[in-house]
Amino acid sequence: MPIAETKIVSARFDDPEAKNIDAYEKSGGYRAARKAVRMDPAEIAEQVKASNLRGRGGAGFPTGIKWGFVPKDADTVYLVVNADESEPGTFKDRHILYWDPHLLIEGMICASRALRVRNAYIYMRGEMMREYKVVQAALDQAYAKGYLGKRIFGSxxxxxxxxxxxxxxxxxxxETALLSSLEGGRGWPRLKPPFPAVKGLFGKPTVVNNVETIANCGFIVEHGGKAFAEFGTERSGGTRLLSVCGHVEKPGVYEVTMQTTGREVIEEVCGGMRGGRKVKGVIPGGVSMPVLLPDELDVPFEFDALQRDERIREVEVHPGQKFDLGGGRTLRTMAGSGGVVVMDETTDMTKALWRILHFFHDESCGQCTPCREGTGWLVAVAKRIAFGDGRPGDVELLADIANGIAGNTICALGDAAAWPTLAFLTKYRDEFVAKIPRAARAVTGAAAALETSP
Ligand SMILES: Cc1cc2nc3c(=O)[nH]c(=O)nc-3n(C[C@H](O)[C@H](O)[C@H](O)COP(=O)(O)O)c2cc1C
Ligand code: SF4
Structure with missing residues (x-):
């Protein structure tokens, strides 16, 4: 069953009453918070560890482990909810913010208890005016009832x-750019380490978590980490939200099981391809993630499965010496932020890549050279290929530039531009080459350049 039977974060979607604190409480809301404020903080942290909850903001890092990095003797700890959601193709967090703001607040209360936080922040994307008003109204209601402020719930x-x-x-x-911005500075990423959990907002230990990650915390406190873990796979608990857009019959936001494959997302969750056309490519987790081919979709869209390839079998011949039995290419993509972009057979992949690169170049903060200069060159070269002005050697050039960016920047925005480039070039290479006039002369050396793709 791809759609989750137990909806943990989307149960109140489409219910306009749920924004009201009384209706929220009537449907079981704030039970977890009442329980959490009387629990030992360490016990909540243990339950979150046992839940196998992994961050829903992109990297899929285990939440319990991240919380464990906060020094136990810290006098001040901050919690910051990352509600900046701007990755093209990703639009799930705004559904939680708009439809179920109290679920987020309740999750923040539980997380704050575990982390001994007294001041928590929601860093919200500026364009989300509608969501801002809803969440602020929900906060006001929670303050009025004594669920926020001093001695909450009488605890x-x-x-x-x-x-x-x-x-x-x-x-x-x-996350580090977010903290700089929250401190009133320019939104520039910082080198890590130190990680925010050790030195974050105003130099104090800070946990930054995604909206959906925190929205799961109430369930974990109320029902226990084990119950949450059981919904998922061995290393990834719970369900997940996918925002699906592109050429499917029913785009939207869906809560699915971790076991749901890409093909099930398209065929069963989203009613198939629009107009019965064939799928050409699927980006599984926001446009910074490498694209998948149609024959790579029978894989669960969860954190581990998308990074490995079932068809490649590695055996350890001697300790440390791996032997690849072969059998296919590796998927090497990531579940990312859950933004699924489905492209059908009519899609011009050269234009799709150009559009993606345009975004990353535009959004580069300009702090480090490989990203600032490299994304500019990526856009320029991708654009001339896409519009029929490509030059011999441009495919190799694109791959070369991308390889020069990947892994050489302060933050992962550089990788976010390089990875899709290398994946598009590897998987749709013929289409790129065909767009270059007299392309036949331009293919030498591309294979070598693509060797180090993500
Ligand atoms: C360029 C860039 C943009 C990001 N944008 C977001 C975002 O909008 N929302 C988000 O939750 N995480 C985003 N992340 C990931 C955060 O840095 C951070 O890993 C995340 O908020 C941690 O939360 P989680 O552990 O709950 O996933 C972004 C990362 C990068 C490199
Ligand atoms: S990788 Fe790009 S966005 Fe990130 S710090 Fe460097 S210039 Fe800024």
């Missing part, structure tokens, strides 16, 4: 939550 816990609105820069979704 010994104080908690204030403040919304901070960004000004529309995609880079401010990167």
């Amino acid at each position: 010994d816990m104080d908690l204030d939550i403040t919304i901070y609105r960004g000004a529309g820069a995609y880079i401010c979704g990167e």
Whole structure:
């Protein structure tokens, strides 16, 4: 069953009443928060670890482990919810913010108890005016009832939550850029380490988590980590939200099981391809993630499965010496932020890549040279290929530039431009070459350049 039978984060989607705190409570809301404020913080953290909850913001990092990095003796710890959601193709967090703001607030109360946080922030994408109004109204209701502020729910816990609105820069979704912006500075990423959990907002230990990640915390506190873990796979608990867009019959936001494959997403969840056309490519987790071919879709769209390739079998001949039995290419993509972009057979892949690269170049903060200069060159070369002005050697040039960016920048925006480039070039190479006039002369050396693709 691809659609999750137990809906953890989307149960109240489409219910306009749920924004109201009384209706939210009637449907079981704030039970977890009441329980959490009387629990030992360490016990909540243990339950989150046991839940196998993994971050839904992009990297899929285990939440319990991240929380464990916060020094135990810290006098001040901050929680920051990343609600900047700007990755093209990703539009799931805004559904939680708009339809179920109290679920997020309740999750923040639970997380704050575990982390001994007294001041928490929601860093919200500036363009989300509608969501901002809804979440602010929900916060006001929670304050009025004594669920936020001093001695919440009559316990010994104080908690204030403040919304901070960004000004529309995609880079401010990167956690260290977000913290710089929240401090009032320019949204520039910082080198890691130190990681925010050790030195974050105003130099204090700070946990940055995605909206969906935190929205799961109430369920974990109420039902236990084990119950949450059981919904998922061995290393990834719970369900996940996918925002699906592109050439499917029913695009939208869906809560699915971790076991759901890409093909099931298209065929069963989204009603098939629009107009019965054939699928040409699917980006599984926001446009920074490498694209998948039609024959790579029978893989669960979850964190581990998308990174490995079942068809490649590695055996260890001697300790440390691996032998590849062959059998196919590796998928080497990621589940990312859950933004699924489906492209049908009519899609011009050269134009799709150009459009993606245009976005990353536009959003580069300009701090490091490979990203600032490299993304500019990627766009220029991709554009001339896409519009029929490509030159001999341009495919190799694109791959070369991408390889020069990947792994050589302060933050992952550089990789976010390089990875899709290398994947598009590897998987749709003939289409790129065919767009270059007298392309036959331009193919030498491309294979070598693509060797180090992600
Ligand atoms: C360029 C860039 C943009 C990002 N944008 C977002 C975003 O909009 N929302 C988000 O939750 N994480 C985003 N991330 C990931 C965050 O840096 C961070 O890993 C995440 O918020 C951690 O939360 P999680 O552990 O709950 O996933 C972005 C990362 C990069 C490199
Ligand atoms: S990789 Fe790009 S966005 Fe990230 S710090 Fe460097 S220039 Fe800025």
